[in-house]
Amino acid sequence: MERLKDAVDNRRDQLITLTQDLIRIPTLNPPGRHYLDICEYIQARMAPQGWRCDMVRAKGAPGDCEEFPRWNIVARRSGATRGETVHFNSHHDVVEVGHGWTRDPFGGELDGDRIYGRGACDMKGGLAASIIAAEAFVATYPDHAGTVEISATADEESGGYGGVAYLADQGAFAHVDHVIIPEPLHKDRICLGHRGVWWAEIETQGRIAHGSMPFLGDCAVRHMGAVLAEMEATLWPLLAGKRTEMPVIPEGARSSTLNINSIHGGAAEQAADYTGLPAPCVPDRARIVIDRRFLIEEDLAEVKAEVTALLERVKAQRPSFRYEVRDLFEVVPSMTEKSAPVVTTTADAIQQVLGREAGYVVSPGTYDQKHIDRIGKLKNCIAYGPGVLDLAHQPDEWVGVQDMSDSAKVMALVLEKLLT
Numbered sequence: 001m002e003r004l005k006d007a008v009d010n011r012r013d014q015l016i017t018l019t020q021d022l023i024r025i026p027t028l029n030p031p032g033r034h035y036l037d038i039c040e041y042i043q044a045r046m047a048p049q050g051w052r053c054d055m056v057r058a059k060g061a062p063g064d065c066e067e068f069p070r071w072n073i074v075a076r077r078s079g080a081t082r083g084e085t086v087h088f089n090s091h092h093d094v095v096e097v098g099h100g101w102t103r104d105p106f107g108g109e110l111d112g113d114r115i116y117g118r119g120a121c122d123m124k125g126g127l128a129a130s131i132i133a134a135e136a137f138v139a140t141y142p143d144h145a146g147t148v149e150i151s152a153t154a155d156e157e158s159g160g161y162g163g164v165a166y167l168a169d170q171g172a173f174a175h176v177d178h179v180i181i182p183e184p185l186h187k188d189r190i191c192l193g194h195r196g197v198w199w200a201e202i203e204t205q206g207r208i209a210h211g212s213m214p215f216l217g218d219c220a221v222r223h224m225g226a227v228l229a230e231m232e233a234t235l236w237p238l239l240a241g242k243r244t245e246m247p248v249i250p251e252g253a254r255s256s257t258l259n260i261n262s263i264h265g266g267a268a269e270q271a272a273d274y275t276g277l278p279a280p281c282v283p284d285r286a287r288i289v290i291d292r293r294f295l296i297e298e299d300l301a302e303v304k305a306e307v308t309a310l311l312e313r314v315k316a317q318r319p320s321f322r323y324e325v326r327d328l329f330e331v332v333p334s335m336t337e338k339s340a341p342v343v344t345t346t347a348d349a350i351q352q353v354l355g356r357e358a359g360y361v362v363s364p365g366t367y368d369q370k371h372i373d374r375i376g377k378l379k380n381c382i383a384y385g386p387g388v389l390d391l392a393h394q395p396d397e398w399v400g401v402q403d404m405s406d407s408a409k410v411m412a413l414v415l416e417k418l419l420t
């Protein structure tokens with residue numbers, strides 16, 4: 001173990017440069033920029049060291065086109081003898097920059113222990129840590145058993161269909177025994193899975209008329225107001241009362257939650273530089289998009305039935321009320337057993353490297369584990385990686401060099417335990 005820790009320590013400069021280089025490739029999603037560039041960068045690093053690198057384009061996946069092809073890379077190294085396969089999966093895409101930055105979002109600036117940039121913690125720091133861990137392990141144990149795999153995949157931020165879902169569909173996880181996803185959950189915590197999600201659009205319907213004679217029409221916005229009032233009165237209290245045994249962080253996400261992502265009704269909003277006045281109409285359509293996050297104790301059909309029952313209650317009060325519900329997206333909750341081998345091995349490694357017991361958490365939102373679980377049919381999967389989750393998608397996102405180095409040691413030790 002000491003030799004392995006030294007091998008990671010000796011690569012500290014490489015860890016920094018690698019993280020900076022990855023940040024400097026602006027893999028913005030949407031629309032999905034520079035995916036081939038980042039895959040080629042990883043290939044150029046790993047192939048000369050004897051890793052077999054497969055470049056996989058998710059042809060026909062959502063968003064895939066000639067201008068923005070969905071490229072993925074899987075690098076693989078088999079040892080001297082047969083054994084298990086350990087797979088580290090990181091997404092290489094990052095979300096938009098947004099406002100409020102004081103650093104160059106694609107500069108990869110190193111300041112003290114921190115490296116700044118969009119994607120620094122979510123999750124190029126985790127990708128770099130897993131690559132350094134794997135390289136340190138291979139250098140220390142060139143004749144290891146089994147196989148190490150490192151993948152960098154597209155589109156996690158937009159559902160993962162051009163990334164892990166595509167690979168899983170192609171059978172990329174059929175021979176894999178253990179998966180670690182180095183998302184930024186902090187170096188001493190193991191993330192077992194995530195809550196479920198249901199996105200839907202609810203539309204209330206009315207009849208257009210002149211705004212000076214609203215009694216001749218039927219106002220869809222007033223109907224939506226009644227829906228929202230019913231949500232305040234009955235739905236949010238109901239959801240707040242549902243508690244889970246899943247160790248979700250932060251604490252507030254241990255209940256069921258529902259967000260209204262957007263609301264729209266009536267005439268379309270005009271561009272900010274439009275100087276005309278609006279026209280007077282009774283709105284005949286109003287829409288909200290809801291984001292319902294549910295618990296492992298809940299059933300998706302029951303989650304949907306709660307909303308339908310609410311709409312029916314409103315209908316009973318309002319004779320002309322009409323509505324439609326359209327499903328947009330759904331994922332059931334996923335949670336790996338604490339006794340699964342990848343969990344117990346990682347927990348042991350955290351204890352040995354950091355001298356403290358691992359914490360167990362569940363993510364409030366979903367990530368690519370859903371595809372490994374549902375399409376790849378592999379339950380032995382966790383998220384474990386460096387960085388502070390709260391910094392993800394924020395301005396001045398950063399990742400700590402020491403955190404990356406510590407979690408790289410944990411990952412290298414996991415390989416030692418499973419493949420030697």
Ligand SMILES: [Zn+2]
Nearest residue numbers: 122123156183
């Ligand atoms: Zn992420």
